[in-house]
Amino acid sequence: MITTAESAQPGSAQLDPTERLLRACRGDAVDRPPVWLMRQAGRYLPEYRALREGTTFLEMCRDVERAVEVSLQPIRLVGSEAVILFSDIFTPVPAMGVEVDFQPGPVVENPIRSLGQVEKLRVPDPTESTPFVFEILRTLRRELEPSRIPLIGFSGAPFTLAAYLVEGQGSKGFSTLKRMMDREPEVLRALQSRLTEMVVGYLSAQIEAGAQVIQLFDTWAGLLGPRAYREWVLPVHSEIVSRLDRDRAPLILYVNNGAHVLDEMLESGADVLSLDWRVDIARAARRVAGKASLQGNLDPRALHQTREQIFASVRKIADAAAPARGHILNLGHGCLPETPVEGVRAFTDAARALGETTS
Amino acid sequence: MITTAESAQPGSAQLDPTERLLRACRGDAVDRPPVWLMRQAGRYLPEYRALREGTTFLEMCRDVERAVEVSLQPIRLVGSEAVILFSDIFTPVPAMGVEVDFQPGPVVENPIRSLGQVEKLRVPDPTESTPFVFEILRTLRRELEPSRIPLIGFSGAPFTLAAYLVEGQGSKGFSTLKRMMDREPEVLRALQSRLTEMVVGYLSAQIEAGAQVIQLFDTWAGLLGPRAYREWVLPVHSEIVSRLDRDRAPLILYVNNGAHVLDEMLESGADVLSLDWRVDIARAARRVAGKASLQGNLDPRALHQTREQIFASVRKIADAAAPARGHILNLGHGCLPETPVEGVRAFTDAARALGETTS
Numbered sequence: 001m002i003t004t005a006e007s008a009q010p011g012s013a014q015l016d017p018t019e020r021l022l023r024a025c026r027g028d029a030v031d032r033p034p035v036w037l038m039r040q041a042g043r044y045l046p047e048y049r050a051l052r053e054g055t056t057f058l059e060m061c062r063d064v065e066r067a068v069e070v071s072l073q074p075i076r077l078v079g080s081e082a083v084i085l086f087s088d089i090f091t092p093v094p095a096m097g098v099e100v101d102f103q104p105g106p107v108v109e110n111p112i113r114s115l116g117q118v119e120k121l122r123v124p125d126p127t128e129s130t131p132f133v134f135e136i137l138r139t140l141r142r143e144l145e146p147s148r149i150p151l152i153g154f155s156g157a158p159f160t161l162a163a164y165l166v167e168g169q170g171s172k173g174f175s176t177l178k179r180m181m182d183r184e185p186e187v188l189r190a191l192q193s194r195l196t197e198m199v200v201g202y203l204s205a206q207i208e209a210g211a212q213v214i215q216l217f218d219t220w221a222g223l224l225g226p227r228a229y230r231e232w233v234l235p236v237h238s239e240i241v242s243r244l245d246r247d248r249a250p251l252i253l254y255v256n257n258g259a260h261v262l263d264e265m266l267e268s269g270a271d272v273l274s275l276d277w278r279v280d281i282a283r284a285a286r287r288v289a290g291k292a293s294l295q296g297n298l299d300p301r302a303l304h305q306t307r308e309q310i311f312a313s314v315r316k317i318a319d320a321a322a323p324a325r326g327h328i329l330n331l332g333h334g335c336l337p338e339t340p341v342e343g344v345r346a347f348t349d350a351a352r353a354l355g356e357t358t359s
Numbered sequence: 360m361i362t363t364a365e366s367a368q369p370g371s372a373q374l375d376p377t378e379r380l381l382r383a384c385r386g387d388a389v390d391r392p393p394v395w396l397m398r399q400a401g402r403y404l405p406e407y408r409a410l411r412e413g414t415t416f417l418e419m420c421r422d423v424e425r426a427v428e429v430s431l432q433p434i435r436l437v438g439s440e441a442v443i444l445f446s447d448i449f450t451p452v453p454a455m456g457v458e459v460d461f462q463p464g465p466v467v468e469n470p471i472r473s474l475g476q477v478e479k480l481r482v483p484d485p486t487e488s489t490p491f492v493f494e495i496l497r498t499l500r501r502e503l504e505p506s507r508i509p510l511i512g513f514s515g516a517p518f519t520l521a522a523y524l525v526e527g528q529g530s531k532g533f534s535t536l537k538r539m540m541d542r543e544p545e546v547l548r549a550l551q552s553r554l555t556e557m558v559v560g561y562l563s564a565q566i567e568a569g570a571q572v573i574q575l576f577d578t579w580a581g582l583l584g585p586r587a588y589r590e591w592v593l594p595v596h597s598e599i600v601s602r603l604d605r606d607r608a609p610l611i612l613y614v615n616n617g618a619h620v621l622d623e624m625l626e627s628g629a630d631v632l633s634l635d636w637r638v639d640i641a642r643a644a645r646r647v648a649g650k651a652s653l654q655g656n657l658d659p660r661a662l663h664q665t666r667e668q669i670f671a672s673v674r675k676i677a678d679a680a681a682p683a684r685g686h687i688l689n690l691g692h693g694c695l696p697e698t699p700v701e702g703v704r705a706f707t708d709a710a711r712a713l714g715e716t717t718s
Contacts, residue, residue: 183663226642259618278619
């Protein structure tokens with residue numbers, strides 16, 4: 001059941017998985033959309049739960065051998081066609097000089113509220129502060145080479161990291177953060193600028209270590225209306241997009257709950273916009289047309305459907321996404337712990353079936 | 360500081376608060392937008408907290424005297440220009456034959472998962488099952504008559520009530536509900552149909568008891584993508600819109616997190632679309648134009664701003680909303696417990712200041 005070693009000859013009807021993903025990101029012609037799932041290495045897999053037993057998520061992220069193993073599980077077990085670095089968006093943050101506890105969401109001992117605190121934040125050399133991240137990536141690249149399965153690196157976006165750092169922890173409304181936007185914009189601006197430096201260095205090092213595609217996760221930016229998003233989030237995304245070597249690794253931008261800021265996501269210059277399931281992908285595809293590729297956007301809860309329903313949903317999404325210059329099949333959110341494994345398998349099979357009909 | 364007894368003569372520059380709200384709902388000319396706040400009778404007010412002490416929210420809802428008192432507080436204390444029934448969206452549900460506990464969100468003893476359970480649900484006469492609701496409304500109308508402050512009734516929408524009844528309680532993703540949509544659509548359809556009967560009866564009785572405007576709250580419908588929303592939510596809204604006596608009480612439709620379903624909200628035929636703060640109200644106003652009025656949509660967290668900032672934000676929203684046929688100033692979500700009272704006061708003052716400049 002492993003999707004490996006498909007024909008890699010140029011001009012062949014079938015592309016290898018790396019070519020297919022890279023071409024889809026850049027809007028070049030492909031035989032069919034590539035497929036992977038956000039949070040595909042996760043608790044819905046009994047094999048993942050077995051490996052997680054007796055250890056915390058954080059420990060797993062630093063345990064190169066186990067992190068590599070869980071990263072590869074979805075290839076073998078559910079036929080995913082890309083591997084994403086197993087890590088947490090907060091992995092690179094403690095080395096900046098912030099005490100972070102995980103319970104299991106990040107909890108910041110001393111939330112950042114002043115310019116003085118921001119100025120004390122270091123921008124460390126990521127290969128020194130989180131060497132395990134790059135060892136995981138290098139090992140994965142070696143392991144994946146024979147199958148030509150592509151490797152995706154990622155980072156949390158500065159706004160989302162800042163949201164946690166200012167608020168102290170996840171929150172329904174991030175009122176401290178929003179107050180800072182109004183009352184002390186210079187503190188948040190300085191914090192985002194420091195985080196942007198960190199993120200650019202961290203992602204560049206991931207590309208250096210073998211990541212072939214980068215995904216930037218902005219979990220909380222969707223909390224802002226379009227006007228505030230344009231002021232606080234778009235410039236940061238644009239800067240990251242322009243400073244990464246996107247010839248080596250195209251960039252996918254995911255904004256959770258971002259149906260209302262699609263125009264702004266497009267303006268960032270990201271190669272691929274990863275859509276929440278709430279976005280009508282047909283409308284989005286017409287809007288982005290030749291300017292960006294799309295990723296998404298099946299509701300993860302639809303993986304409870306029957307195999308036939310999932311096939312139909314995937315075909316519908318692929319058809320709807322066709323006007324965009326490229327499309328990567330994925331969910332509109334991370335795969336949930338209660339997801340049936342057979343639903344995930346049906347999802348990736350459905351992507352492959354699209355190729356069979358069109359070729 | 361009470362905004363009462365403004366000139367009520369027709370043709371006068373200043374409308375009375377009831378005329379202003381009704382005209383804004385229907386798209387008739389007004390001197391300036393009326394203003395009120397969702398969850399204006401709430402914990403941000405020390406006077407509310409004092410009255411709540413030693414009692415639960417539910418007990419308050421059944422205690423006519425106290426419910427009336429907290430409903431009126433925002434008029435006197437923060438200059439709001441409308442009163443909304445003090446109640447909970449689950450108030451009419453137990454009489455249908457469902458055991459509901461509040462901890463403090465609704466928790467359903469035996470979640471509804473089968474057609475047999477749906478068929479056992481009663482649609483009671485609301486004036487018999489929740490007489491206190493109508494007594495609160497009648498008392499409020501009497502109290503408000505001299506000031507001509509209008510009275511708003513409300514109900515939770517069937518989809519949101521069904522979401523709780525099926526899931527058993529609030530949930531991040533409502534996966535049981537979504538599974539039912541795929542696997543046993545007939546159960547959810549029957550449940551929504553029963554709830555629609557209940558809601559229509561409940562709201563009609565509120566109009567009978569003196570509610571001059573109705574707001575329908577669909578807290579969870581925004582979880583659906585546009586396709587699913589169109590299938591599961593829009594027909595229910597349309598039915599409610601068509602069955603209520605909107606000549607007596609226009610209908611405001613609020614869909615939480617509904618930026619992506621504005622077209623569908625418009626299609627329901629509701630008189631007013633109440634917008635989440637995430638919606639760009641300028642774009643929404645151009646889209647609805649003469650077809651609907653808008654309500655909203657300041658981010659409640661913006662009430663932490665300075666008085667000057669709040670005045671500027673309100674002016675910006677009012678200008679942006681101008682292309683719609685009418686506009687009611689409100690927040691993009693309920694007022695939060697940590698909101699400063701002076702921020703709320705600045706918000707309503709800012710609405711009144713709009714009138715001073717334009718007249």
